Amino acid sequence: MVKVFIYPTTSLILSDLVKRFGHEPLGSALGIRERIQTAGFESPPLQITPEEPKKGLHWAAVEVPSGVRGRMAIMGPQIDAADAAIIINDADLAFGCMGCARTNELLIYLLRTKGMPVLNLIYPTTEEEGIAFVAAIRKFLGSLGGGAP
Amino acid sequence: MKRYIPAYAGTVTVYIFIESTDLTPEDIAVRTYEIAPRAMVKETCFGLQVTGKPEEVDGIVAKIRAFDPAHIFVKDRGFPPGDPRRCRANLGGARPGFHGHEFELSLIGNVSRGLEEDLHPTGVAVPDATHGRRPPLPVERLKEIIEEEESAHG
Numbered sequence: 001m002v003k004v005f006i007y008p009t010t011s012l013i014l015s016d017l018v019k020r021f022g023h024e025p026l027g028s029a030l031g032i033r034e035r036i037q038t039a040g041f042e043s044p045p046l047q048i049t050p051e052e053p054k055k056g057l058h059w060a061a062v063e064v065p066s067g068v069r070g071r072m073a074i075m076g077p078q079i080d081a082a083d084a085a086i087i088i089n090d091a092d093l094a095f096g097c098m099g100c101a102r103t104n105e106l107l108i109y110l111l112r113t114k115g116m117p118v119l120n121l122i123y124p125t126t127e128e129e130g131i132a133f134v135a136a137i138r139k140f141l142g143s144l145g146g147g148a149p
Numbered sequence: 150m151k152r153y154i155p156a157y158a159g160t161v162t163v164y165i166f167i168e169s170t171d172l173t174p175e176d177i178a179v180r181t182y183e184i185a186p187r188a189m190v191k192e193t194c195f196g197l198q199v200t201g202k203p204e205e206v207d208g209i210v211a212k213i214r215a216f217d218p219a220h221i222f223v224k225d226r227g228f229p230p231g232d233p234r235r236c237r238a239n240l241g242g243a244r245p246g247f248h249g250h251e252f253e254l255s256l257i258g259n260v261s262r263g264l265e266e267d268l269h270p271t272g273v274a275v276p277d278a279t280h281g282r283r284p285p286l287p288v289e290r291l292k293e294i295i296e297e298e299e300s301a302h303g
Binding site: 008011015016025029036039040042044046090092093119122124126133134136 | 150151152153154155157158159160161162164166214222223224225226227228229232234235246248249250252253254256257258259260261262263264266267273275276277278279280281282283
C-alpha cells in the first residue's frame with residue numbers, strides 16, 4: 001500500500017478511487033480529523049491554534065500570510081508522507097480566498113518539485129473521458145505496486 | 150479558553166455516496182445496521198455517514214461497496230456526524246463542503262461508466278487522459294466563433 005496525496009484535497013472521486021485500488025489517500029479530512037480528535041483547548045471550528053502558522057514555517061517563508069502557513073500545518077506533513085500524488089488540474093471546486101488559493105498553488109508546487117510520481121488529470125465531462133480517467137488512475141496506481149489486483 | 154474534550158476519539162467517519170438506480174440510501178442503511186450493529190450510522194439524502202473503529206468501518210465499507218461497486222463511493226470525513234461546528238442544523242445554509250460534493254456528484258456518472266468498463270471490459274478504445282489539461286482553443290476556431298457572432302448580430 002502506497003500513500004497517495006490527492007488534489008483537490010477534498011475530492012470524493014480521487015479519495016474513492018485511490019482507496020478502491022488498494023492504496024491510502026491523503027487529503028484534508030485526515031488532518032482535520034487529527035485536530036478534532038486531539039484533546040486540548042477549545043479553538044473552534046477546526047481546532048487550529050496559534051501554533052499552526054509556526055509549524056507552517058517548515059513549508060512556507062515567514063512573509064507568506066499566516067492563513068497559508070496555518071493551512072500548510074495541516075497539509076504539509078501529508079505531502080512529506082506521500083509517496084505519489086494525483087492532481088486534477090483546472091478543478092472548478094478548488095478555488096477560494098487568498099489563503100485557500102495560495103495554499104493550493106503552493107501544494108501543487110511542492111507536489112511537482114518533490115520528485116515523486118505525479119499523475120495529472122482533468123475532471124471527466126463525458127463517458128469516454130470517464131473511461132480514460134479511471135483507466136489512467138488504475139494504470140498509475142498499478143505502477144506504484146502493492147495495490148489491489 | 151475552555152478545555153476541549155473530543156467526542157468519538159479514536160473513531161473514523163466516512164461518507165458513503167450512493168448514485169445507483171438499483172439502491173437507495175435507505176436500502177444500504179438497513180443492510181449496514183445488519184452487518185455492523187456497533188457502528189453509528191446516519192442516513193442522509195445522498196447516502197450514509199458511518200462512524201466506528203477503523204477496522205470495523207473498513208469492513209463495513211468493503212461489504213457495502215460490494216452491493217453495487219460502480220455506483221457506491223466512499224470518502225473520509227474529519228468531523229463526526231452532527232458535530233455543531235459543521236452540521237447545518239446549527240449553522241444554516243449548506244454544510245461546508247456540500248458544494249464540492251455537489252460538483253463532483255454532477256460528474257460521477259462518468260466515473261461510474263469508467264468503473265463499469267474497468268470491472269467488465271467491453272473492449273471500447275480507451276483514450277489517453279494523462280495530458281492533464283484541456284486542449285487550448287485553436288485560433289482558427291476562435292475566429293470562426295467571432296465571425297458567427299458578428300454575422301448573427303450584425
